[in-house]
Each structure stands twice: as C-alpha cells, then as structure tokens.
Amino acid sequence: MRLSVWISGVLAIVSVTQGALLGLDYGHEFSKAMLVSPHAPLELVLTADSKRKDVSGLVLKSWKSDVERVFGSGVDSAQVKTPNGALLHVKALLGKKIDDQFNAYHRAHPGVAFEGTERDSVALKSLGGVYPVEEVVGMNLDETIGRANAMLLHEKSAMDKVDSVAIAIPEYFTQDQRMALLAGAQLPRNVKTVLVNDGLTVAINFALKQRDFPAGEKKHFVFYDMGSGSTRASLVSIEQPTNLSEPLVVEFNGYGFDAGLGGSQLTQNVADLLKNKFLEHHPTVRTEELENDARALVRIHQAAEKGKLILSANADASVNIESLHQDIDFKTTITRQEFEQFSEDLNSRIITPVLGALENQFGDSAVTLGDIESLILTGGATRTPLVQKQLSEYFGDELIAKNVNADESSVEGTTIRGIQLFKTFQTKALDVIDRSIFTYSAVFNESGTPLEVFAAGSQYPNVTSYLTPPVTNITNFSIDLREEGKIFKTHTIDTQPITKKFQAEMCPHGVAYNVTLSLSQDRLFDIDGVEAICVNNSNTAAGVFKKLLSGFETNDDEASSEGEESSRGDKIKRLKTVESFPHLKPMSTKESFTLRSHMEDLNDRDAKRLKVQELLNVLESALYDARNYLEEDDVASGGPSEEVSSLATLVDEYLEWLDGQADDTTPGELTKRIKTITSLKGKIALYLDSADEPLDANHFAQMYSNGSELVRQLEKNRLMENETLEALRESFALLELDVVKEFKKLRAPRHLSPPKHKYKDVMKRMETALANVNKFQDLKSFDDVSREKLFELKLQFDSSFEDLSKWLEFEQSAQNFRLNELGSLYGRRQRVIKKREERKNQASHSLDENFNSTTSGEQESSSTSTPLEHDEL
Ligand SMILES: *[C@@H]1O[C@H](CO)[C@@H](O)[C@H](O)[C@H]1NC(C)=O
Ligand SMILES: *[C@@H]1O[C@H](CO)[C@@H](O)[C@H](O)[C@H]1NC(C)=O
Ligand SMILES: *[C@@H]1O[C@H](CO)[C@@H](O)[C@H](O)[C@H]1NC(C)=O
Ligand SMILES: *[C@@H]1O[C@H](CO)[C@@H](O)[C@H](O)[C@H]1NC(C)=O
Ligand SMILES: *[C@@H]1O[C@H](CO)[C@@H](O)[C@H](O)[C@H]1NC(C)=O
Ligand SMILES: *[C@@H]1O[C@H](CO)[C@@H](O)[C@H](O)[C@H]1NC(C)=O
Ligand SMILES: *[C@@H]1O[C@H](CO)[C@@H](O)[C@H](O)[C@H]1NC(C)=O
Ligand SMILES: *[C@@H]1O[C@H](CO)[C@@H](O)[C@H](O)[C@H]1NC(C)=O
Ligand SMILES: *[C@@H]1O[C@H](CO)[C@@H](O)[C@H](O)[C@H]1NC(C)=O
Ligand SMILES: *[C@@H]1O[C@H](CO)[C@@H](O)[C@H](O)[C@H]1NC(C)=O
Numbered sequence: 001m002r003l004s005v006w007i008s009g010v011l012a013i014v015s016v017t018q019g020a021l022l023g024l025d026y027g028h029e030f031s032k033a034m035l036v037s038p039h040a041p042l043e044l045v046l047t048a049d050s051k052r053k054d055v056s057g058l059v060l061k062s063w064k065s066d067v068e069r070v071f072g073s074g075v076d077s078a079q080v081k082t083p084n085g086a087l088l089h090v091k092a093l094l095g096k097k098i099d100d101q102f103n104a105y106h107r108a109h110p111g112v113a114f115e116g117t118e119r120d121s122v123a124l125k126s127l128g129g130v131y132p133v134e135e136v137v138g139m140n141l142d143e144t145i146g147r148a149n150a151m152l153l154h155e156k157s158a159m160d161k162v163d164s165v166a167i168a169i170p171e172y173f174t175q176d177q178r179m180a181l182l183a184g185a186q187l188p189r190n191v192k193t194v195l196v197n198d199g200l201t202v203a204i205n206f207a208l209k210q211r212d213f214p215a216g217e218k219k220h221f222v223f224y225d226m227g228s229g230s231t232r233a234s235l236v237s238i239e240q241p242t243n244l245s246e247p248l249v250v251e252f253n254g255y256g257f258d259a260g261l262g263g264s265q266l267t268q269n270v271a272d273l274l275k276n277k278f279l280e281h282h283p284t285v286r287t288e289e290l291e292n293d294a295r296a297l298v299r300i301h302q303a304a305e306k307g308k309l310i311l312s313a314n315a316d317a318s319v320n321i322e323s324l325h326q327d328i329d330f331k332t333t334i335t336r337q338e339f340e341q342f343s344e345d346l347n348s349r350i351i352t353p354v355l356g357a358l359e360n361q362f363g364d365s366a367v368t369l370g371d372i373e374s375l376i377l378t379g380g381a382t383r384t385p386l387v388q389k390q391l392s393e394y395f396g397d398e399l400i401a402k403n404v405n406a407d408e409s410s411v412e413g414t415t416i417r418g419i420q421l422f423k424t425f426q427t428k429a430l431d432v433i434d435r436s437i438f439t440y441s442a443v444f445n446e447s448g449t450p451l452e453v454f455a456a457g458s459q460y461p462n463v464t465s466y467l468t469p470p471v472t473n474i475t476n477f478s479i480d481l482r483e484e485g486k487i488f489k490t491h492t493i494d495t496q497p498i499t500k501k502f503q504a505e506m507c508p509h510g511v512a513y514n515v516t517l518s519l520s521q522d523r524l525f526d527i528d529g530v531e532a533i534c535v536n537n538s539n540t541a542a543g544v545f546k547k548l549l550s551g552f553e554t555n556d557d558e559a560s561s562e563g564e565e566s567s568r569g570d571k572i573k574r575l576k577t578v579e580s581f582p583h584l585k586p587m588s589t590k591e592s593f594t595l596r597s598h599m600e601d602l603n604d605r606d607a608k609r610l611k612v613q614e615l616l617n618v619l620e621s622a623l624y625d626a627r628n629y630l631e632e633d634d635v636a637s638g639g640p641s642e643e644v645s646s647l648a649t650l651v652d653e654y655l656e657w658l659d660g661q662a663d664d665t666t667p668g669e670l671t672k673r674i675k676t677i678t679s680l681k682g683k684i685a686l687y688l689d690s691a692d693e694p695l696d697a698n699h700f701a702q703m704y705s706n707g708s709e710l711v712r713q714l715e716k717n718r719l720m721e722n723e724t725l726e727a728l729r730e731s732f733a734l735l736e737l738d739v740v741k742e743f744k745k746l747r748a749p750r751h752l753s754p755p756k757h758k759y760k761d762v763m764k765r766m767e768t769a770l771a772n773v774n775k776f777q778d779l780k781s782f783d784d785v786s787r788e789k790l791f792e793l794k795l796q797f798d799s800s801f802e803d804l805s806k807w808l809e810f811e812q813s814a815q816n817f818r819l820n821e822l823g824s825l826y827g828r829r830q831r832v833i834k835k836r837e838e839r840k841n842q843a844s845h846s847l848d849e850n851f852n853s854t855t856s857g858e859q860e861s862s863s864t865s866t867p868l869e870h871d872e873l
Contacts, residue, residue: 019163021424022148023415024141025201026167026181028091028229029264030380031056031140032411035148036425037160042415044408045148047072052407054144057088057136060127064663067127069606071143076302083111083294085126089264090133092229093122094184095177097584104260108268108301111294119585121180134587135595137184141165142599145188165191166418168198168410170230171437171523172257175488176584178524183587187596194421195522197434199223199234200252201413202378204432207238207250208416216242220253220367221374222354224391225410226381228263232256233353235367247429253367255437256356261349263308263381269343270311270334271297271304274319277332285325296325311336312383340386350390362435362457374401378409421521436460440525442517443480443487444468450482453517453525460519463528470510470535474499479515480582481525488584491527491577498532498573507571509535514572527577534571608667615670620658622677627651629681640687640788647680687791695790700777703797707770710801711763714808721815728822735829739822746821748814755806762807765800773797 020037022045030053033045047054051073059070059078067085070078079086086109093105098116106112113125123132145162152160167185169178178195185193202223213219218239225232235254241247278300279287290296303319310317316335324330354375361367375395381387382402391400417432419425436458441450454462474495481489493513502511514531587595629635630648654673662670693699725739732739748754755762772793776782782790 019424020148020152020160021164021166021415021418021422022145022162023196023411023418024144024165024167025198025411025414026091026137026140026169027056027227028262029056029089030054030228031144032408033144033148034408034411034415035151035162036415036419037152038425039160040152040155042412043151044411045144045151048147049073055088056140057086057090058139058143060085060087060129062127063609066605067129067602068609069139069602071140080295080298080302082127083109083298084113086112086298087124087126087131087136087139088112089229090122090124090136091181092259093133094137094180095174095584096122098122104265104268108264108271110297110301118591119587121584132587132591132595134180134184134592135187135599137181138187138595139599139602141185142188142603145191161190163191164418164422164424165193166196166414166421167193168201168414169195170232170257170259171197171199171234171252171255172230172232172259174438174486175483175524176586178522179586182522183592187592187599189596189600192422194418196414196417196421197252197523198225198410198414199232199255200236200250200432200434201410201417202376203234203236203238203250203252203413204417204430205409205413206376207248208430210238211248213238213240213248215240215244218365219373220371221376222357222372223376223378224354224382225379226262226350226377226387227379228267228381229259231258231261231350231353231379231381233357235357235361237367247431249431249433251433252435254357254359254361256353256358256360258349258353261346261353262379263384265346266343266381266384266386267301267304267308269346270308270339271301273334273338273342274300274304274307274330274332277334278324278330281330281332282328285328290325293325299324307334308339308384311339312385336385343386346386347390350387351394354391354395360437360456362437369395372399375399376401380407434460434523436519436523438484440517440519441482441485442466442515442527443482445477446480450485454519458519460523461521463516463518465514465516467533468513468515470512472504472510474502474511479527479577481527483525487582489526490580490582491530492580493530494576494578495532497575498534501573502532502534507534507536511535513575530575530577532573532575534573536571611667612665612670615667615674616658616662616665619654619670619674619677622674622681623651623655623658626677626681627655629684634688635684638688638691639684640791642788643680643684643687647677647684650677650680683795686795687788690791690794693794695787695794696782697777700773703794704770704773704777707766707773707797707801710804710808711766711770714763714804714811717808717811717815724819728826732826735826735833737825737829742825743818743822746818748810749817752810752813752817754810755803757803759807762800762803765796766804769793769797769800 020035020040023034023036025032032053034042035045036042044052046052049072054072055075057075059075059082060067061070061078061082062068062085075086075088079088088109089105093102096102097120098114099120102114102122115123115125115130117123117130117132121132121134123130124136125131145165148162152162165185167181169181173181182193182195185191202225203221206221206223207213216239218237220235220237223234223236225234233256234252237249237251237253239249239251241249275290275297279285279290299321303321307317307319311334314336316333318333319330321330358367358369375391377388377391377400388400388402416430420430420432435456436454437456439452439456440454440458441452443450451466453464453466454460476495477493479491479493480487481491498511504510512533512535514533516528516530517526518528519525626647630644630651635644654677725743728739732742776785776790776793
C-alpha cells in the first residue's frame with residue numbers, strides 16, 4: 001500500500017491496454033516478482049504461503065507412477081527427500097555447454113545429474129526425466145505468472161492477465177546466456193519479454209525515490225549488488241537537467257563483476273566448515289562415504305544456509321542435525337571468526353567489482369573514487385558482516401550507504417523499467433542510458449580485420465549499416481558475429497539469386513553488400529538484413545560510398561553509384577542468410593514447442609491432481625456428514641425409508657471405495673459421487689422439513705390452481721406484448737420504422753440474465769407436473785398412496801414452479817426495459833426527422849442561389865443524417 005502511494009506520485013500510471021506486466025528479479029537462489037496492471041499498481045507477487053521471495057527453481061518428487069512439482073517453500077524438505085529431484089538455481093547453467101566446468105554447482109547441489117541436450121546445452125536429469133535448464137526457467141516463470149493472474153482475479157480485474165514480463169539480467173551475461181534466458185522466459189504462452197540491465201534497476205528505483213537531485217549537476221553513485229550467485233558493481237550517474245521539465249537522466253557509466261562471488265559461495269564455505277567438523281568428530285566416517293551421501297550433503301547445505309544467516313547477527317551459531325549420516329546425530333558450533341578466516345581468500349574479490357566499475361568506464365568523464373556520492377549496497381549477501389567490513393575498510397565507512405534500499409528495490413526498478421520499455425502504461429519520463437559493456441564486431445569471409453560495430457560503451461538499442469567495397473566475383477560469403485572477440489554466430493549469405501542478374505555486364509563496377517546490424521534492447525547482436533547493390537555508374541564516387549567503412553579497403557576510383565532514386569529498386573536485391581552457431585545453438589522453434597507442450601502437460605497433471613485431492617476431501621467430509629445425519633433421531637425414525645436406506649448403503653460403499661480403489665479416480669467420478677450423496681441427503685432433509693405439510697386433496701388442488709395461474713400469467717404477458725406492439729405499429733410507421741423489427745433489435749440489459757434452464761424445458765416440466773397433480777386431485781382416497789410418493793410429486797411441482805416463476809419475473813423485467821427503450825427510440829427518431837426537415841428547408845433555400853447544388857445538397861443531408869441516427873440510437 002505504502003508503495004502504491006509513492007508510486008502514484010512518481011508515475012502517473014494510466015492504462016493503455018488491458019494487459020498486466022510482471023517484473024522479475026530472477027536471482028540465483030531466490031526471485032522476486034512484482035505485478036502492475038491497470039487496476040493494481042506495483043504489488044509484490046507473494047508465494048503460495050505469503051512469502052515475499054520465492055525459490056528460483058523447483059523440486060520434483062515421485063507421485064505414484066508420475067512426478068509432482070514442488071515450488072516455493074516446500075522445496076527444502078522435498079530436496080532432502082529427493083536430492084536428485086532438485087531443479088534449482090539454474091541461472092548459472094543458462095547458455096553453458098555440457099562440457100563446461102560446474103564444480104561449484106555440483107558441490108552446492110549434491111545428487112543432481114546433468115545430461116547434454118542435442119545442442120550440447122545443459123539439462124538436468126531427474127526422476128527419469130530430462131529437463132533442459134530453459135524449461136526449468138519456463139516452469140518457474142509460468143508458476144509465478146499463475147500466481148500473479150490469480151491476484152488479478154482476486155482484485156476484480158479478471159479482464160487483466162500478465163502479458164509482458166521484464167526480467168533483470170546480469171549485464172555480464174553473454175549472447176548465449178541471454179538467448180537461453182529468453183528461450184526459457186518465452187515458454188509460458190502469450191507473454192512478451194524484455195531483458196533489463198540489472199546494473200540499472202536499483203539505480204532507477206533510487207533515482208525515482210530520491211528525486212531531490214540538484215539541477216544541472218551530475219551525481220555519481222556505485223551500486224554494489226551482491227546476490228547469491230554473483231557480485232556486480234555499476235557506476236551510474238544521475239542528473240536533473242537545469243530545465244526542470246526535462247526528465248532525470250540515469251546513465252550507466254561503468255561496470256565490474258565477479259560471476260562466481262556471492263551468498264552461495266559463502267554458504268558453501270560454511271558447509272565445508274561443517275563437513276570438516278563432522279569428519280573430524282567422527283574419524284570412522286570416510287570422506288568419500290559422506291561425499292556420496294547426497295541426502296546428508298543437502299542437509300549440511302541447508303544447515304549451512306541457516307548458520308550463515310545466524311552468523312550475520314551473532315558471534316557463533318550452533319548446528320544440530322539429527323541422524324545426519326550413518327545414524328549419527330551431528331551437533332556443533334561454528335563461530336563467525338572461524339567462518340571469516342575460512343573465507344579469507346574472498347576478501348580481495350569483494351572489492352574488485354567496485355574497482356572494475358571505476359576502471360571500465362565508458363562515459364565521457366573519468367570518474368574517480370573521490371567523485372562518488374556513495375556506494376550503495378544492495379542484494380542479500382551484502383548483509384554479511386564480512387562483506388561490509390571489507391568494503392568499509394577499503395572505501396571508508398562514510399561512503400557506504402546501507403540503508404538506502406529496501407529489499408525490493410531491484411524488482412521495483414525492474415518493473416518500472418519494464419513499464420517504460422513496453423510502454424504499457426504512461427510513466428513519468430525517465431531518460432535511461434544503457435551502454436553495452438562488451439564490444440561487438442563482425443568478421444567478413446572468416447578472415448580479415450574484425451570490424452568493430454558496437455564498441456564497449458555504445459548505447460543500445462542501436463542499428464547501423466555497413467557497405468562493403470564492390471566485388472566482381474559473386475560468391476556466397478560469411479559474416480561471423482563476435483562478442484568480446486568470441487564468435488557466437490555465423491551468417492552465410494546466399495548470393496544465388498544475384499549470380500546471374502548482377503553479372504559483370506549488368507553491373508560493370510561490381511556488387512556491393514549493404515549489411516544492417518543491430519544491438520537490440522535485450523542486447524542481442526545480429527544481422528537484420530543484407531542487400532546486394534548493383535554498382536553501375538561511376539559518376540559520383542561520393543554517392544553511396546561515403547559511408548564506406550574503414551575496416552575495408554576503399555577503392556574510390558571505381559566504387560561509385562548512381563544517386564537516382566528511380567532505378568534503385570531494380571538494382572538492389574535483399575539476400576537470405578543461413579545461420580550457424582559455432583559455440584552453442586539457441587533453442588529451435590521445434591524444441592521450444594516440445595518443451596512448452598511438456599510444461600503444459602505437467603501443468604494439467606498438477607491441476608488435475610490438485611482437483612482430485614480437493615474433491616477427495618469434499619467427498620470424504622460429505623460422507624462423514626451423511627453418516628452423522630443418518631444417526632440423528634428424526635432421520636432414523638421419520639425419514640423416507642427408501643432414501644434413508646439407500647443413503648446408508650452408499651455411504652458405506654463409498655467409504656470403502658475411498659479406502660481402496662479411489663487412487664486412479666477422476667474429478668468427474670468424484671463430482672458424481674459427491675452429487676449423489678448430497679442430493680440424496682438433501683431430499684431426506686426436504687422430506688423431513690415438509691413433515692407439517694398436509695399433502696392432501698386440498699393441498700393438491702391448491703398446487704394445481706397455483707401452477708395453472710402461473711402458466712396463464714406467462715401467456716397473458718406475451719399477449720400483452722403483442723397488443724402493445726400492435727397498438728404502436730401505426731405511430732412508428734409514420735416515422736418510417738417497423739415497430740416489431742425495432743423491438744426485436746432491443747436486448748435485455750446485461751444485469752438481467754435469463755434463468756439457467758430453457759423456457760421450453762421448464763414449461764414442459766410444469767405441464768407434466770400439473771398433469772400428475774391433476775391425476776391425484778381426482779383420486780378419491782389419498783390413503784392408498786404413500787406419503788413418499790406424494791412428496792415426490794410435490795417436489796417435482798415445486799421445482800418447476802420455482803423455475804417457471806423465474807421466467808415470468810425475467811420476462812416482465814426485460815419487457816419493461818425494452819418497452820421503455822422503444823419509447824425513447826421513438827422520441828429520438830422524432831427529433832432526427834425534425835432536424836432533417838429543417839435542413840431540407842435550408843437546402844431548398846440555397847437552391848435559388850446555386851442551381852446545381854440541389855442534388856448534392858440532398859445527398860449531403862441524408863448522408864449526414866445516417867451517422868447521426870446511428871450515434872444517437
Ligand atoms: C524545457 O523542457 C520542455 C520539455 O522538454 C520544453 O518544452 C521547454 O521548451 C524547455 N524550456 C526551456 C526554457 O528550454
Ligand atoms: C549507433 O552505432 C553507431 C555505429 O557504432 C554509432 O556511430 C552511433 O553513434 C550509435 N548511436 C548511438 C545513439 O549510440
Ligand atoms: C570467384 O571465387 C571463387 C570462390 O572463391 C573462386 O573459386 C573463383 O576462382 C573466383 N573466380 C574469379 C573469376 O575470380
Ligand atoms: C569473400 O571472399 C571471396 C573469395 O575470396 C571473394 O570473392 C568475395 O569478394 C569476398 N566477399 C566479400 C563480401 O568480401
Ligand atoms: C550458396 O548458399 C546457398 C544456400 O545455402 C546454397 O544453396 C548454394 O549452393 C550456395 N552456393 C554456392 C556456390 O556455394
Ligand atoms: C548497367 O549499365 C549497363 C550499360 O550501361 C546497362 O546495359 C544495364 O542495363 C545497367 N544495369 C542496370 C541494372 O541498370
Ligand atoms: C542499407 O540498408 C539500410 C537498412 O535497410 C538502409 O537504411 C540504408 O539506406 C542502406 N544503405 C545504402 C547505401 O543503401
Ligand atoms: C398457492 O399460492 C398461495 C398464494 O400465493 C400460497 O399462499 C399457497 O401456499 C400456495 N399453495 C401451494 C400448495 O403452493
Ligand atoms: C400478434 O399476434 C398476431 C396473431 O398471432 C400476429 O399475426 C402478429 O404478428 C402479432 N404481432 C406482434 C407484434 O407480435
Ligand atoms: C448542372 O449539372 C448538370 C449535371 O451534373 C450539368 O450537365 C449542368 O451543366 C450543370 N449546370 C450548371 C449551371 O452548372
């Protein structure tokens with residue numbers, strides 16, 4: 001709530017579409033998601049058990065012959081039970097090859113097995129299934145979106161659904177990692193994604209919350225973010241332009257990182273300490289025995305996580321794990337001092353990212369440590385005293401701002417940036433300058449000097465085109481795309497379509513290629529298109545080739561082009577390219593389709609399992625409820641004997657079934673059984689409730705007369721409608737309207753919904769009930785007929801009476817409404833006709849002045865009166 005107060009001051013959120021946006025701070029171990037929709041300004045998406053942060057990943061557990069997925073806080077205990085079921089913390093595995101090094105991951109996730117995919121990317125092999133890391137991301141996000149949509153449903157914005165997702169991404173992520181994250185994030189159906197530089201998310205949030213920046217002064221900050229998987233430091237400047245109507249400028253100016261330093265490394269250290277202690281205390285346990293006991297290692301790891309948190313606030317932490325390994329209870333204490341000594345080798349690494357951010361600057365001004373306003377700490381791991389101590393010692397206590405950010409500042413910043421990038425809502429403008437930390441280059445024909453397309457520090461998104469020097473030998477050629485000098489993608493340009501067309505006779509000065517390259521908002525580097533240009537005229541050497549790039553030899557004498565627009569079309573041909581990936585292939589459409597279906601299948605199975613679980617509970621309590629009911633005195637003695645005995649039989653039968661064979665049941669089967677029990681019980685209750693009713697000849701006569709009266713009223717009502725319309729027919733005809741047609745066009749208002757049973761069916765049931773009741777009226781003696789039979793007839797009658805009454809009510813209200821509408825239609829039509837008459841008169845006046853305007857004037861008036869009619873009616 002507090003959040004939405006400030007946010008409404010900062011961002012004038014005005015809905016443009018119905019879609020909702022999810023901002024995702026997808027951390028190594030934990031994630032946070034924030035939702036914003038036209039009806040719910042910035043709200044954190046809580047986990048199923050109302051936690052603010054969610055576990056990144058899930059755990060599979062066996063369920064009969066199937067697997068069940070566990071998300072959120074159930075993950076810890078599920079992981080202890082099934083270490084191999086852990087599909088956790090895959091962020092560091094995205095975009096990696098199966099033969100890369102994963103020691104740190106395996107140490108933190110004992111029992112987890114990998115398998116390479118067809119593309120040699122990483123998949124987790126778990127409980128007989130294979131789960132590519134992208135799918136794990138997809139399932140995670142899908143589950144989060146499900147919770148977010150449930151929130152929207154709750155908040156009466158059922159129309160809204162999450163359709164866009166902004167994901168914070170470590171800026172150091174490579175092309176492969178970015179493509180893998182996007183492939184996973186795009187698995188949930190119908191969502192658009194955008195990646196957000198996570199070096200800027202906290203800064204954006206900070207800039208918007210702080211707001212009182214002196215005009216015209218650039219302020220520099222370092223945002224130091226130590227999460228569980230990595231540490232990033234971003235040098236960011238924030239400036240309020242002197243013209244106060246211009247937006248704040250937030251500029252990304254430097255970056256340093258350590259992709260392996262973070263909270264999980266610290267946890268690993270505590271875990272290693274604990275392992276050492278255990279082995280020390282129990283010399284009989286051999287190291288490799290413990291190393292092979294995945295369950296024990298998972299428990300040590302979980303204890304280490306808790307221990308680490310305790311050590312953040314205390315000098316020591318006691319650890320107690322029952323029956324850890326070989327039935328040994330493990331009890332020990334670790335001190336902060338021990339932990340810090342053990343982690344000494346991390347000390348210098350803690351500082352390095354900040355130094356890196358100052359060193360690798362790409363802004364025009366060289367910022368020094370002295371220019372920094374403050375070093376703003378964010379990310380859970382910065383709470384570790386060890387980390388704070390190192391930073392304070394190196395940079396000085398005054399520089400460090402610990403209290404500036406709340407836990408949610410990164411996810412808030414991600415969401416705000418997402419709002420901006422998707423343009424879903426109008427926000428107060430914020431000028432964000434994103435810069436690439438890597439250099440992107442292209443190499444033509446596998447050799448030659450790499451052409452620097454977007455150097456480190458380039459703003460993105462950006463698009464640029466390059467023109468090659470003209471060649472006369474037309475052959476297929478390749479362009480390698482590189483990131484920091486490493487090839488990640490090759491395009492082979494297919495020149496077949498121009499080999500004949502652009503021959504030397506046609507293009508005496510050869511063929512030049514215009515290559516358009518882009519760095520997208522997701523910071524993906526690619527070729528957008530390649531055109532072949534036939535160079536035919538050497539008049540203007542300056543022409544097209546002024547943009548000729550330095551990376552190629554220029555041949556000014558020959559290279560030239562005709563400047564004429566008119567012939568351009570004939571001489572240019574767009575070429576197709578064939579992509580290949582020397583390092584890691586991205587996910588294909590086919591693979592993503594397969595994974596999506598698999599994911600959805602798991603969703604369906606989970607949903608069905610959940611539904612069955614719920615219904616089993618409902619049935620069980622209905623059965624116990626019915627059993628108690630049957631034991632009540634009045635039911636046992638006064639209930640309708642047939643129903644009572646059949647309910648008793650069913651209760652026993654179903655309880656037995658629940659005990660034994662209900663395992664493979666379906667929701668449909670359960671619903672049927674629940675309905676049988678409740679309706680039987682309901683019938684008995686009704687019977688007992690109507691114990692006071694006479695059910696005699698007089699009663700039946702009354703029923704007959706009430707029923708017949710209702711039917712008569714319905715008929716009368718319809719007749720009345722007919723008569724009213726007939727009466728109006730003539731007056732409407734005078735206004736050129738057919739009253740019956742107009743009446744038919746009018747719909748009943750939406751709040752009047754017709755009864756759920758069809759009129760025809762209800763009427764038929766009523767007729768049958770009346771016929772039956774009538775039969776019994778004639779019967780001389782009611783004594784011959786059982787009270788139960790009479791009761792049955794009464795129930796039949798009551799139910800059709802009730803349904804038919806609803807129809808009468810509905811028809812009357814709808815009729816009133818439509819007749820009223822008809823009245824106003826009449827009035828409006830009258831006014832329109834009057835206006836038309838007036839205009840006609842004006843038109844015939846001008847007829848005197850200009851002879852030929854008669855017809856056009858007439859047409860005009862009738863054509864304007866048509867839309868007027870539509871607007872008003
Ligand atoms: C200040 O900025 C606004 C918005 O960009 C612009 O319309 C206005 O002309 C500027 N005023 C001055 C004095 O430059
Ligand atoms: C876009 O990229 C081109 C080529 O690197 C560069 O010259 C240009 O300045 C860039 N534009 C921006 C806005 O950075
Ligand atoms: C054109 O290039 C191809 C492939 O490199 C080469 O085999 C061929 O000899 C070249 N032709 C001419 C006329 O240079
Ligand atoms: C690529 O190499 C071939 C063969 O050496 C040459 O004919 C062609 O002109 C080159 N293409 C480009 C675009 O440099
Ligand atoms: C050029 O590439 C296309 C598409 O890959 C291929 O069909 C064609 O055979 C290639 N041409 C030559 C001369 O290699
Ligand atoms: C190029 O010039 C030659 C001779 O001037 C002409 O025959 C040919 O049609 C021109 N080609 C194109 C594509 O205009
Ligand atoms: C190259 O292609 C780009 C994108 O289509 C276009 O904007 C540019 O004008 C082209 N350059 C030349 C020299 O034709
Ligand atoms: C018949 O209608 C009257 C008046 O609405 C009502 O008092 C009476 O209970 C009805 N009788 C039966 C048997 O439904
Ligand atoms: C009224 O009933 C008569 C006779 O059934 C029918 O011909 C006529 O069309 C009805 N009029 C309306 C307005 O429904
Ligand atoms: C009036 O319109 C008709 C048909 O459009 C045309 O033949 C005639 O010459 C027009 N007369 C005048 C006075 O413009």
